[in-house]
């Protein structure tokens with residue numbers, strides 16, 4: 001076991017753990033934000049640079065600090081390492097920079113984006129962004145395309161996290177899309193406009209941190225905060241069958257995987273569960289899904305509403321003079 | 322008199338061909354290594370020579386070779402980085418074009434030291450004619466028993482393949498190069514693991530620049546110590562410098578490291594002075610990526626010492642008043658050059674060449690280009706200079722590969738040393754453009770006449 005100190009809090013983790021995962025073990029207050037790392041996808045991370053941290057002491061053996069900020073998602077801990085995250089002004093500044101870069105070409109079309117409300121870029125800009133944009137240059141634009149029956153791609157919103165590429169590579173039976181072109185002209189594209197069509201492709205939607213890949217069957221049906229998430233499962237021969245159903249009234253508007261504290265799905269689900277089972281009778285319901293109190297999705301969805309005590313005239317009279 | 326180790330026979334008629342090359346002592350380093358030395362002996366000589374990577378970073382080659390993992394039953398590879406695409410650098414092309422067998426010989430000797438039976442030369446795609454020259458040279462080497470099975474009866478087998486790139490500067494970055502060589506998209510890998518442990522096809526690999534590999538030939542021939550005697554301090558041996566810009570004699574020069582910069586610019590043996598007798602304004606000493614220095618700082622360090630062509634001397638003063646030797650692309654600008662214009666050209670290049678993996682470089686290079694374009698178009702404001710500074714500072718050090726830094730440093734140094742030129746452009750854009758185009762046209766006229 002290695003001992004690491006992150007923002008002054010000590011934690012013990014096995015050798016080979018990344019700084020990010022050590023920080024997540026301590027808790028959300030010290031965990032750096034992530035836009036491209038995804039624990040269940042191998043070789044993910046390293047691209048977005050939002051998780052940069054400062055290593056002020058390399059290890060007990062070699063206490064020299066690291067000369068540059070490092071991507072915590074791709075840097076493993078050493079015994080005795082000391083890391084500063086939120087407490088480091090350098091990290092704060094770099095992160096603000098990265099946030100600004102990610103927004104530099106972003107269309108800011110949240111009002112018409114299905115991801116709004118559960119978008120990691122919104123969260124990131126809320127926490128680390130500037131209140132005002134420093135650029136009025138024309139933004140890079142692409143055509144919106146539908147890649148297959150169920151998924152639509154708004155390349156304008158993409159931050160090139162490569163997660164969907166890794167999903168296609170690692171959990172589907174054949175990747176037919178990838179990144180073409182270079183630099184800020186890079187775009188996610190299918191092989192000569194081929195449709196993405198396989199049993200697990202829907203997970204590309206779940207892993208997308210922004211609104212670049214969205215569910216066509218849910219398109220413009222509702223804002224996510226007007227829907228109500230309910231945990232449910234079914235016997236499925238392809239996947240675990242453990243999902244979240246998003247209800248509006250009695251209708252299931254969409255089905256997604258279950259996301260953990262870090263916004264990552266616990267288990268990938270198949271397209272049958274996601275796109276074809278939209279009746280309550282298809283599912284065994286487990287109960288309302290807990291959503292963080294801080295998420296807009298939780299609005300009006302407390303498990304129990306306790307009516308606040310009303311003041312009466314007598315109460316007021318009882319107050320000390 | 323400056324000694325020449327690499328370009329000694331460059332003027333010999335027909336040196337491109339095997340026979341002439343051999344008659345001038347070619348392939349003797351292979352002969353010597355295979356007959357009289359163990360692979361470790363060769364490594365030892367390279368360590369003693371103090372040779373440092375000529376591709377830009379200047380990492381000690383012997384140390385790099387020493388790091389190569391040697392697990393049982395796993396092949397090892399040597400990959401020659403001939404992707405030379407850094408603006409202002411053209412020495413590798415010159416060497417491969419005019420004396421291709423020197424590279425082939427270096428490849429065989431180096432591979433012997435590393436225990437590599439296969440090596441690759443990754444050549445910039447635009448150098449298609451160089452590829453033909455190399456392939457011809459390789460074919461001759463096979464015919465004469467210097468490549469293939471059991472070279473010269475030594476029991477050492479070696480094959481060399483030439484692989485053309487497809488036109489991306491980023492494929493010069495060693496891990497992007499390996500990806501591209503494997504047939505994938507040329508994105509730099511996230512390190513660690515380093516190529517010495519997991520390189521080409523997951524096997525231990527050494528990536529070296531053309532000139533680095535060629536330098537192994539004289540090192541083995543004359544011994545590492547003889548090589549280390551040339552140069553100053555930790556900058557040993559000779560270096561090819563690609564000289565371009567406003568000078569009388571642009572071209573590739575082999576210099577002994579430690580030559581004073583002033584001599585290099587003004588001596589008739591080298592650049593032959595500034596074109597049309599104008600004043601020197603600035604120099605980019607090591608290829609477009611390194612910080613630009615104004616005339617006073619390139620000729621003398623801040624402490625007033627003469628600046629030398631060496632890794633240490635050029636870096637003296639850090640980035641505040643120094644620069645880097647880099648890949649040896651020496652770009653000279655006279656008093657008429659526009660720093661802002663030149664910076665725009667560089668920045669446009671980096672924006673075009675960013676692979677787009679990491680956000681600071683992908684978006685930041687584009688942002689910097691747009692700001693510079695705005696200034697050149699006459700719409701700049703004073704705040705734009707500060708914004709430009711801020712953007713470059715957010716890229717530097719925060720990216721996966723050094724291309725981000727390479728894009729940021731020219732911007733930072735131009736603002737640091739030539740802020741007044743940005744201000745002049747912003748205040749009087751029309752006048753500045755006129756001055757520029759007058760100079761441009763004037764230079765064209767003198768070039769034609």
Ligand SMILES: Cc1cc2nc3c(=O)[nH]c(=O)nc-3n(C[C@H](O)[C@H](O)[C@H](O)COP(=O)(O)O)c2cc1C
Pocket residue numbers: 373374375376377378379380382385402403404405406407490491492493494495496528529530531533534722723724727
């Ligand atoms: C963006 C980028 C481009 C590069 N281009 C080249 C190149 O064209 N040729 C080269 O030899 N090294 C290039 N390098 C440096 C290589 O990554 C690597 O350091 C070098 O090939 C190692 O060889 P050396 O130790 O012999 O210098 C480049 C590096 C970066 C970051």
Ligand code: SF4
Pocket residue numbers: 491508509674675676677678679680682683720721722723724725726
């Ligand atoms: S710094 Fe630029 S070129 Fe290098 S990996 Fe990042 S985006 Fe690609």
Ligand code: FES
Pocket residue numbers: 033034035036037045046047048049050051052071072073074
């Ligand atoms: S989460 Fe670490 S770089 Fe993107």
